[in-house]
Every structure is written in structure tokens, then in C-alpha cells.
Amino acid sequence: MLYRIACLILFVASFKPVAAQQEDSLFIRKLFNEVMSNANAYENLRFLCKKVGPRLSGSTNAAKAVVETSRMLTEAGAERVYEQPCMVPHWVRGGKESGYVILAGGEKHMLKLCALGNAVGTPKSGIKAQVVEVTSMKQISELGEKNIKGKIVFLNIPMNPTYLYTFKAYGESGVARWDGPSQAAKYGAIGTMVRSLASNNDDYPHTGVMSYNDSFPKIPAIAISTNDAQWLSAQLKLSNNVSVWFKTSCEMLADVASANVIAEIKGSEFPDQIITVGGHLDSWDLAEGAHDDGTGCMQSIEVLRTMKAMGYKPKRTIRIVLFMNEENGSRGEEAYFNAAKKNNEKHLFALESDAGGFSPSGFGTDMTKDQFTKVLTWKHYFEDYDINKFSNDGSGSDIGSLKSLGTALSELRPDSQRYFDVHHAVTDVFENVSRRELNLGAFAMAAFVYLVDQYGF
Numbered sequence: 026m027l028y029r030i031a032c033l034i035l036f037v038a039s040f041k042p043v044a045a046q047q048e049d050s051l052f053i054r055k056l057f058n059e060v061m062s063n064a065n066a067y068e069n070l071r072f073l074c075k076k077v078g079p080r081l082s083g084s085t086n087a088a089k090a091v092v093e094t095s096r097m098l099t100e101a102g103a104e105r106v107y108e109q110p111c112m113v114p115h116w117v118r119g120g121k122e123s124g125y126v127i128l129a130g131g132e133k134h135m136l137k138l139c140a141l142g143n144a145v146g147t148p149k150s151g152i153k154a155q156v157v158e159v160t161s162m163k164q165i166s167e168l169g170e171k172n173i174k175g176k177i178v179f180l181n182i183p184m185n186p187t188y189l190y191t192f193k194a195y196g197e198s199g200v201a202r203w204d205g206p207s208q209a210a211k212y213g214a215i216g217t218m219v220r221s222l223a224s225n226n227d228d229y230p231h232t233g234v235m236s237y238n239d240s241f242p243k244i245p246a247i248a249i250s251t252n253d254a255q256w257l258s259a260q261l262k263l264s265n266n267v268s269v270w271f272k273t274s275c276e277m278l279a280d281v282a283s284a285n286v287i288a289e290i291k292g293s294e295f296p297d298q299i300i301t302v303g304g305h306l307d308s309w310d311l312a313e314g315a316h317d318d319g320t321g322c323m324q325s326i327e328v329l330r331t332m333k334a335m336g337y338k339p340k341r342t343i344r345i346v347l348f349m350n351e352e353n354g355s356r357g358e359e360a361y362f363n364a365a366k367k368n369n370e371k372h373l374f375a376l377e378s379d380a381g382g383f384s385p386s387g388f389g390t391d392m393t394k395d396q397f398t399k400v401l402t403w404k405h406y407f408e409d410y411d412i413n414k415f416s417n418d419g420s421g422s423d424i425g426s427l428k429s430l431g432t433a434l435s436e437l438r439p440d441s442q443r444y445f446d447v448h449h450a451v452t453d454v455f456e457n458v459s460r461r462e463l464n465l466g467a468f469a470m471a472a473f474v475y476l477v478d479q480y481g482f
């Protein structure tokens with residue numbers, strides 16, 4: 026009799042994990058059905074793109090976005106919605122940029138260009154000089170002042186096409202954009218032109234932030250389309266007697282008051298443990314900021330809406346954060362981190378979506394080995410949805426500082442092949458977002474948040 030009782034106890038004990046897994050699988054399937062059938066993310070994104078538009082930090086549109094997304098979060102069922110103040114840079118592009126290449130015979134070729142974010146403008150008459158091409162950052166110092174002084178440096182550093190994950194290529198080539206102008210100025214350049222950070226050749230210049238080193242002069246900086254970069258490089262192989270003229274009107278104004286938008290569902294068992302989910306609300310000014318990062322913001326709001334619609338009562342506090350000023354200053358990230366540190370908050374987990382609204386392939390993480398091992402035990406829940414790539418190799422920029430508080434970090438990893446066709450370009454518009462792909466990403470985020478909420482770290 027005792028033997029039978031012991032066997033029964035062992036059977037029940039072994040059955041519990043299986044039963045829990047079945048329960049989790051069933052709940053995650055219900056999450057999927059709710060998001061794919063009833064999500065508001067796409068319509069919210071349509072409003073953000075078409076009724077608010079580009080949301081460069083410090084602009085009136087950015088201020089309008091704070092108001093409208095606060096409304097969206099309230100309508101999604103948030104128990105508390107509030108603004109977290111921060112001062113942000115206020116860079117303005119000014120009038121339409123223009124420029125052209127002058128070949129040795131005097132022929133002019135109009136360039137498709139745009140000023141880089143945070144760059145200074147040219148004099149009203151523009152700048153004109155002979156152009157010198159470099160294909161690596163190292164080559165700038167190798168050419169030195171003798172070959173660079175008084176010239177416009179053309180940084181022609183393509184994104185490496187052999188990387189499947191295009192963000193890796195972006196990280197490598199991006200140094201030309203954010204550090205190239207100062208490095209060229211170090212040796213006397215009067216301006217820089219950067220090959221746009223795009224995976225494919227096209228006619229669209231891609232903007233993005235650059236950073237000046239105060240040790241060197243601040244010189245104008247533009248991006249040119251990848252097609253123009255290919256053409257210009259070919260001309261320079263025929264003759265080095267090629268000049269460029271361009272004119273920009275951008276300038277940095279005084280900082281402006283802005284805010285992160287925050288919403289919460291309070292935890293029922295561990296309310297002091299916070300799970301942060303978010304994206305960044307600001308965007309560049311050339312388009313509508315649909316993929317970068319309207320999709321991430323709308324997916325985050327959808328996580329909250331879905332859980333409220335399903336009557337889910339989280340154990341831990343789920344906090345949605347729409348960060349301001351990721352693109353050219355990260356002031357929203359600073360404000361959020363400083364408040365968390367000051368208030369001695371316990372941030373268990375943070376998940377960011379800032380890689381576009383394409384089909385989710387998995388998650389990147391930045392956490393301890395033991396935490397990542399636990400995450401891998403959840404991987405099977407995502408297999409049926411073709412979300413199967415999990416790696417412990419990095420997370421999002423707006424949550425990165427939380428790592429110092431012991432927070433486990435993660436980012437949604439959508440398929441990246443098309444992202445740099447629209448990133449920071451006029452093509453980043455609502456029409457280039459798929460409703461289904463957007464919702465799949467929101468579901469993936471909601472499922473991950475559910476598992477962390479249930480089992481912690």
C-alpha cells in the first residue's frame with residue numbers, strides 16, 4: 026500500500042511540469058488568436074503616421090505624438106498613464122538640401138542627398154571643393170592632411186552583403202556616418218559625404234545621427250544615395266579631378282522640454298518587480314517613422330491591450346515605455362534610467378522592439394548565462410509560430426543602461442533583410458508595413474512577457 030502511494034506521489038510530481046507546459050501552450054495560443062484577430066496596432070500606426078507624421082525630437086509633431094499615444098494607452102486599458110519629463114535636443118533640417126558633382130570636363134551631375142542628423146549647415150552659398158574618396162576609416166589617417174586639407178571627403182563604405190543579419194553590417198559601416206566627419210575635419214576637410222547605410226542600391230539618401238568631436242572643427246555632413254555613391258566612385262577611378270558642391274541649412278537650436286510616455290498594469294503578487302516593454306516614439310524627419318520606430322511603439326501598446334482584453338492579471342508590474350529621443354540624443358533613456366535608480370526600482374526584465382515591423386524570427390538577449398539557459402527552456406513555445414532564433418548577444422539601445430541595475434534585457438529580432446531599404450529614408454512610411462507581420466511581432470513580445478511574468482528569473 027505504501028509502495029502504491031509513493032508511486033502515485035511520484036507520478037503526480039512528474040505530471041505537474043507537463044500540465045503546466047500544456048497550460049502555458051494553451052494560453053500562448055489564446056494570445057496568438059487575440060492579437061491576430063483583434064489587434065489595434067495597425068490602425069494605431071496608421072494614425073501615428075498619417076495624423077501625426079514625422080516625430081523628430083523637439084518638434085511640434087513629437088509633442089503631438091506624446092498626447093496621442095497617451096490616449097492610445099488609456100484606450101488600451103492601462104491602469105495608469107503618465108509622462109516622464111526630459112529635455113531633448115532640437116535639431117532642424119531647414120530648407121531642402123541640394124548638391125551636384127562637377128566632372129573634369131565641367132559636366133554637372135545632381136546628387137540625391139540629405140543632411141546628417143545633428144550636423145551643422147553650410148554657408149548660404151554652400152561649399153565647393155575637390156572630392157577625395159576613402160573606403161575605410163583607416164584610410165583617412167593614411168591620406169593625412171596633405172591629401173585631405175581643403176577638400177570634401179567621400180566616405181564610401183558599403184554595408185557588408187555577406188552578413189545575413191544586416192544589423193551587423195550596419196554596425197560596422199555606421200562608424201563612417203557618426204565619426205567620419207570629425208575624423209575628416211581632423212585633417213582639414215571642409216565637408217563630408219557619406220554613402221547611405223542601405224543594404225540595396227537605390228536612389229534614396231538615408232539620414233541618421235552623427236557626432237562631433239569637440240577637438241576638431243564642426244564641418245557640414247551629408248549622405249548620398251547608394252546609386253550616386255556607386256556612380257561617383259566610378260567617376261573618381263577615371264579622374265581624380267572631380268569636385269562637389271552642396272548646400273544645407275540645418276542647425277541645432279536650444280533644448281526643448283519633452284517626455285517619455287509610460288503606462289502600467291500593476292502586478293498582483295510582486296508589484297515591485299517591473300517588466301518594461303517599449304520602443305522609441307521619436308523618428309527622423311524625412312518620412313513617417315513607420316518601421317523606425319512606430320511599429321515598436323504600437324506593438325508595445327498591443328501587448329498591454331491584449332493582456333487586458335484577455336483578462337490576464339500579471340504577477341509582476343508590466344510597464345509600457347515609449348521613449349523619446351532615441352535617434353539623436355537618448356535623453357529619454359537617460360531620464361528613465363535615472364528615475365529607476367533614484368527610486369530604487371526593481372527592474373526584472375526589459376524588452377524592446379526597434380528593428381522594424383517585419384516577421385519576427387526570435388529574440389536577442391543580454392543577460393546572465395543562467396537566465397539565458399532558462400529562456401531557452403521556453404523556446405519550444407515559439408516553435409509553432411516559426412519564431413526560433415534565440416541568442417545572448419545584445420539588446421535594444423533604450424534599455425541598455427538598465428543592465429547596471431541587474432536587469433535581464435532582450436530585443437525583438439524581426440527578419441532584417443528589408444529593414445535598411447526604409448531605415449532613415451523617405452520610404453519609411455505606413456504603406457510599407459504589413460498588418461500581419463506587425464501583429465506577429467506584437468504576439469511574440471506578449472508571449473515572452475507572459476513567460477517572464479509567470480516564472481521570473
